[in-house]
Amino acid sequence: MSLGNFIRTIACFSFWAAQARLSPMESQLDWHSARALLEWQVELGATEAILDAPVDRFSLETTAPKPAPVTAPAAQAAVQQASVQPDPAQIAKQMAETAGSLDALQAALAGFEYCELKRGARNLVFSDGNPAAQVIIVGEAPGRDEDQQGKPFVGRAGQLLDKMLAAIGLDRQSQEPANAAYITNVVPWRPPQNREPSPEEIAMLTPFLLRHIALIKPTVVVAMGNISCQALLGKRGISKLRGQLQNSRDIDVIPMFHPAYLLRNPSAKKLAWADLLMLKAKLAAS
């Protein structure tokens, strides 16, 4: 700023001070003293004012634009947007329903990022057996052996399951659909320390199971234990549910004691044998 401009700035200030008619009480300075102080600054060599033009900061207060008020609906929408969480079961349903083949379903499960169990598991345990089988066996979740091998029912409980199936002429390796079995689980990832899957985990993974069953189109589904009954029938209580053919969502379901339960409670094997005979009769009648 030139010295001339600086003097003009001071003149503007002087004009503003006169307009403002500040009383000595308000400003502590009268007009003449203020001007003398500024001229003294000029004599000391000051050549710059803060801005090219003086700013009346009293008037700024009244003319500054106020922020637009946040309307209630806009605020609600903002809060809702911030707090809406995706519903994993809904996302699972959409992903599962668009899977047109077993490979696509497996890929959809592999890409499903809403189940924490996936992060602790070594493998996705999808299925084993013949997809042309008339029966699907639905277990609970992989254990350590299944997690390592990426196949359902390969540990001790799996060995007992194979013997149970063999007792009624079924074999997961069979190429003949009438003698074959197809095996999967409600949960495809091993839960930490083999804990029971939570209701939320069961709910978010059930759409994949239902799609799995729809793609295989079996005559009957065997629900092994309470977790499987929860997913397929919406209820637990295997001791009461077993022994009768159940139906849910147009799927025939035979609830059975889980092989791991039978390993701990061998006296329940005679009831399991009765259920296996029911399965054999159901398959023979179809």
Ligand code: URA
């Ligand atoms: N128990 C299950 O329910 N599923 C398996 O795959 C293994 C053990």
